[in-house]
Amino acid sequence: MSAHAAPAPSSPYLPLFRRYLRQQGLPVTLQREVVADVVFTSQEHLSVEEIEARLKERGERIGKATIYRTMEILVRSGLVEDHDFGDGFKRYEHLFGHQPLHEHLVCTHCRTVVEFERPEVQRIQDEVAATHGFLPTRHRLEIYGLCAACQEKGVTIKYEGLACPALEVA
Numbered sequence: 001m002s003a004h005a006a007p008a009p010s011s012p013y014l015p016l017f018r019r020y021l022r023q024q025g026l027p028v029t030l031q032r033e034v035v036a037d038v039v040f041t042s043q044e045h046l047s048v049e050e051i052e053a054r055l056k057e058r059g060e061r062i063g064k065a066t067i068y069r070t071m072e073i074l075v076r077s078g079l080v081e082d083h084d085f086g087d088g089f090k091r092y093e094h095l096f097g098h099q100p101l102h103e104h105l106v107c108t109h110c111r112t113v114v115e116f117e118r119p120e121v122q123r124i125q126d127e128v129a130a131t132h133g134f135l136p137t138r139h140r141l142e143i144y145g146l147c148a149a150c151q152e153k154g155v156t157i158k159y160e161g162l163a164c165p166a167l168e169v170a
């Protein structure tokens with residue numbers, strides 16, 4: 001524990017993480033608990049940078065290596081899911097309290113992530129899988145584009161492909 005009176009980790013999901021660590025023969029450390037607590041008490045999709053910033057706010061100085069390692073364990077335990085929303089780094093969300101089966105809208109300009117839930121998506125997953133004799137376990141749907149706020153600010157979508165391949169040929 002740091003010298004500051006940092007709040008003790010308090011998420012109701014911590015006992016599950018402790019149990020997983022013990023089952024795996026991994027040490028249950030306060031640092032790991034504090035990192036898990038930051039993720040368990042947030043409704044956002046946090047990057048390692050953001051987790052580090054939240055820890056600092058709590059008066060905890062925990063290195064990135066420990067955060068990465070803890071996130072790896074949390075993902076393996078099934079308590080946390082990782083996402084690659086194309087930022088070049090991962091983002092993490094715990095799987096409690098969120099809508100159980102949710103999809104994501106990702107704004108490629110301000111990086112806002114909005115969750116939505118539509119039973120039709122699950123139905124399509126099951127139908128397509130059945131057609132292929134496939135046994136589905138999960139799916140991911142991510143819709144990329146510009147959020148309403150960015151569009152209002154006049155942000156436009158940049159085209160990142162070839163400008164005009166025909167003109168390049170002399």
Ligand SMILES: [Zn+2]
Nearest residue numbers: 107110147150
């Ligand atoms: Zn946006």
Ligand SMILES: [Zn+2]
Nearest residue numbers: 093102104115
């Ligand atoms: Zn989510």
